[in-house]
Structure formats: C-alpha cells, structure tokens
Amino acid sequence: MKRFLTWRDDWYLGIDEIDQQHLHLVELINQVADSVMTQNSESSNDGGAMRLVLQLQEETRQHFRDEEAFMRNHEYPQVSSHHREHALLQAELSDLIREIEEGKRRLDIETLTSLKYWLIDHVIESDMDIARYMNSR
Template sequence: MRIVWSPDYELGILLIDQQHRRIVDYINDLDRLAGQPDAQMGVARVLYDLVDYTESHFSFEEALMERAGYEGLDDHHHLHRKFTFHIESLMRRHEEGVDVAEPLLQVLEKWLLHHILEEDRDYTEQVRDFIDSIGRERLGGWVNDNLRKHFRVS
C-alpha cells in the first residue's frame, strides 16, 4: 500500500477526515493498478475519479470554511487553486498519451499529506467550533445540500 492512513492525519472533523481518507484510497487504488499490464482502462478511470474527487473535496472544504466564517479562506483557496492547476496540467499530458500515473501519485502523496498535516490545521479549530455550535440537525441539512452540490463521484 502506498499510503497507510494514520491517526496523525485526522483533523477531528469527521466529514473532512472521511474525504481525506477517500482520496488516500484512490491514491492506493491508482498505485496498485499503475504497475499492472493491461490496466490502462482501469488506470484512466481511477485517474479521472481521483482528480474529480479531489477537486470536489476542495470546493466542499472551502464551502465549509466559508460557512464557518474562516478568515483565511482566500489564502486557502489559493493553495487549492495552485494544486488543482498542477494536477490539471498532468491530466492534459495524460490526454496526450503520456503515462502520468507515477508523477501524479508523487505529487498527490507529497502535497496532500503536507496539506493535511500543515495547512488544513489552520482552519480546524474554527470549523470544529462552528460544527459544535450549529447543532446536528441544521448541520445535517447543510451537509446533504453541499455534498450534492460539490460531488459527482463518491
């Protein structure tokens, strides 16, 4: 397994932790498929799902930060944009026929874990306080609406 999930990666925000874990699962799926013969179709599908899911996660996370009134949202959005730009340029190379699985895995692995361990920590307290204050029922409605709005694949 390329990345073994560790409790150190958890922010203590269940929704976000589950999404981060899902991205790690996709990374491990891609890693497992990438070296196999005759797996091009499978690799391509996981590549698209992984990139799509990661971008959906970013927009969901930003919506949550905005809802919680987090003042560092613009800077965080900028970090997400820079990374999205990077993975989209790799996907364009994939569409030109270049094998991008390994470079994409390296970029994702390094960037994602750093991002989870460092930059996502900045919003954690405020988002957690917000979640505690809003109450389960109202949060549930917001979550359902926003999962539908931001995610295409699960």
C-alpha cells in the same frame, strides 16, 4: 500487502466531514497505485488507472468545494488564501493529467509519488490550520 499510502492518525483534523473525505482521497490514490502496479509494463496508459486519476480529479474538486463551504460557515479568516491554494492544486493535477494524455509523462511510480505528496503535503498539511482554528475558538 503494504498500501502505497498509509493513513496516519495525526492527519485527522477532528472534523468528521473533512476527515472522511481525506480518507477517501487516500484510498483513491491507493487504488490508482494498485492499478498501476498490476498493469503489465507494455501498456503505458492503462485505462483503469487513468480512469481512477480522473475520478480523483473530480472528487478533489468536490472536496475543495465542501471544505471551502465549511470554512465560510465557520468564519475561517484565511478562506481566500486557502481557496487560492485549492485552485493551484487543481491546476497542478490538471497539468499532470494533460502530460499523461499527451504522452509526455507516464502513469508510473514516479507520477504516483508526485500524486502522493500532492495530496499529503498540501491537501492534508495545510488543512491542519483549519483544525487549529476550530480548536482555538
């Protein structure tokens, strides 16, 4: 079965600790997708899928913490702007979760697609700057 979000090799930063966490977040989004696709259409807020979204929120929080610690340890100059971006991403995810909980949004393919781009556009692509910085040293 084709995965909802397929990892691409050019997303590797070459920083093992961060890469492993990114792979794990991609896997979690795939688990959310699997859960959403297999749930029956009447139950809009399937507990299993929602539990995985909350897990994604928790693990993202930890990932951002670890990534910021890594950046500080390596004296990455843009750590404060990257931190602001992380805060914004967490706020976006919290908003999305609140909308689902309040019944304003369904955990459906459209929401899954938002989650997918939330992860790859920001979380992975902007982290490429960290890789570039590490390579330039």
